[in-house]
Amino acid sequence: MTVAKASAPGTPSWLGAVNDRVGLSALLDHGPLTRIGICELVGVSKPTASLMMSRLIAAGVVEEQGLQAGTPGRNAVLYAARLDRPLGVAVDLDAHELRAALVDAAGTPHPVVRRALPTDEAERDAAAEISRAIGDAAAAAGADPDEVRIVCVGIPGYLNPGGHGELYTETLPGWPVVGLHDELEAALGRTVYVENDVNLAAIAERHRGAxxxxxxxxxxxxxxxxxxxxxxxxxxxxxxxxxxxxxxxxxxxxxxxxxxxxxxxxxxxxxxxxxxxxxxxxxxxxxxxxxxxxxxxxxxxxxxxxxxxxxxxxxxxxxxxxxxxxxxxxxxxxxxxxxxxxxxxxxxVTHEPVLAGAREFLRARVREYLLDTVARVAVG
CATH class of the missing domain: 3.30.420.40 (ATPase, nucleotide binding domain)
Incomplete structure (x- = not known):
């Protein structure tokens, strides 16, 4: 992927990047679309829609996904957002069990994996537990774990966002009391969010409930x-x-x-x-x-x-x-x-509300990560 300096507002490159971002958003929101469907949703001409899709395919974020049958004339090409990258992994854990699931930019449902946690504090390792969760969730979804860029960890407690990032919890023995966030990011090589479990349940409630x-x-x-x-x-x-x-x-x-x-x-x-x-x-x-x-x-x-x-x-x-x-x-x-x-x-939200909230939290961030790559790709 070729990366260029940000284009100045109003230039052809800048306008193209804006159109590409809107076009990719339409595919994420509505699923596979034909060129006509893109024109109707985005409000661009057919030639512009064709250029948008060509640029997005070249950028590796869109692919052709067959033909739309049952329409007059020639079958139209369907364009779809690629959801195999970037990816996130949502994690929810308590004193006894860890649950995790892969998250893509469209919020596609992926299998939930579970792993019992050690009861012996000496056997606990925060980075190792989350690393295994990433691998397990990616394997269950048939995805490449190297494409996981963002992780959200829901915990029964909270992190002080300032100072040394003190961890306040009574149910994560063996996890570092200070520096948890930095330790996880350094060990995993990914962006990590550590969020209170009740806050994540509220995120799920915002989108699916009250x-x-x-x-x-x-x-x-x-x-x-x-x-x-x-x-x-x-x-x-x-x-x-x-x-x-x-x-x-x-x-x-x-x-x-x-x-x-x-x-x-x-x-x-x-x-x-x-x-x-x-x-x-x-x-x-x-x-x-x-x-x-x-x-x-x-x-x-x-x-x-x-x-x-x-x-x-x-x-x-x-x-x-x-x-x-x-x-x-x-x-x-x-x-x-x-x-x-x-x-x-x-x-x-009666089924795994904390994990549901973590998935929603991540979906928005994985989506923004994907859309931001479009703005950074050099356009002709």
């Missing part, structure tokens, strides 16, 4: 751990030090303490151990659901007082136990004990 109908929402994750994420008009608020939403560590109010005198924090009130003591079966009874709803309502109140979101999404294993009925009970309880009246809904 975010479709709500401009802003807070997502509350209820599982072994408790956390929150804040989506403000499509942008995640992570905080200055990356720890926004770590509500499990918050002390509870006097009213909440009256519910459970042994509880000191929100984690004590609605974390996995508390819920296990509260719910006897696979699903909460009506009485258990009401008690759980009151606990969750008290955990949600600090978020409402801080951000006043119009919607609260309940996600995670505990939320899945109660579903829509639990969400309705929490909404009614919040309105009764507080001065806020947000919509409280159960998540609509």
């Amino acid at each position: 975010g479709i109908d709500h401009r802003e929402f807070a997502l509350v994750w209820l599982g072994n751990g408790v956390g929150a994420s804040f989506d403000l008009s499509g942008e995640l608020y992570r905080g200055t030090f990356g720890g926004a939403g770590e509500i499990g560590f918050l002390p509870i109010s006097a009213d909440a303490a009256a519910i459970d005198p042994d509880a000191r924090t929100i984690q004590d009130l609605v974390g996995g151990r508390a819920v296990a003591r509260l719910i006897a079966g696979d699903r909460p009874t009506d009485a258990e659901r009401e008690v759980l709803a009151e606990r969750i309502a008290h955990a949600v109140l600090p978020l409402l007082a801080t951000l006043d979101p119009g919607c609260v999404v309940l996600a995670g294993p505990t939320a899945a136990l109660g579903g829509d009925r639990l969400a309705a009970s929490v909404e009614a309880t919040v309105a009764r004990i507080g001065r806020w009246s947000p919509a409280v809904i159960a998540t609509r």
Whole structure:
């Protein structure tokens, strides 16, 4: 691939690069298109569309993909974006298992691979674990691992983006407490993003769940751990030090303490151990659901007082136990004990939400990486 200096705005080379980027975007958004289809979507003439496709094929980012049959006259050539490069790998891991999947610029579904993680801290190695995940995900998708340029790692914790990048987590033994991001990038030779798992679940919710109908929402994750994420008009608020939403560590109010005198924090009130003591079966009874709803309502109140979101999404294993009925009970309880009246809904992303969010996060970045290569390729 020949790379040239950026062309000046308004020059033929610059205009050609702009058209090429728009044409490639159309192929990523709509799949294989004929020249006529490209003209209609992009708003260019047939000769211009032909030149665009010729340049993109020469750049190695577009290929001819057969002919479109069933149309009058000669069968038209179908053009398609090449999705075999660049690539990304999305990773989601907890204390016991790592899950990973390949990601391309069009968001094509690829197999999810799983690998059990060692329980012995001495056997843990962050770079080695992510490196194996890249190889496993590429092999499962029949892709070249050397084409993986970007990796997103979802973790149960968070990284301080400043200073030495301290890692705050209780479920990744043996991983470096400082310098994790730099260590991964150096060892893997790729761009690496390390993201909080609840933030990734919120990204999935933005694209597949509550975010479709709500401009802003807070997502509350209820599982072994408790956390929150804040989506403000499509942008995640992570905080200055990356720890926004770590509500499990918050002390509870006097009213909440009256519910459970042994509880000191929100984690004590609605974390996995508390819920296990509260719910006897696979699903909460009506009485258990009401008690759980009151606990969750008290955990949600600090978020409402801080951000006043119009919607609260309940996600995670505990939320899945109660579903829509639990969400309705929490909404009614919040309105009764507080001065806020947000919509409280159960998540609509019920299958591997963290990995789904990591895939969506990466799809946008792999796509931008691909489109940027078009802008850098020298055009005639």
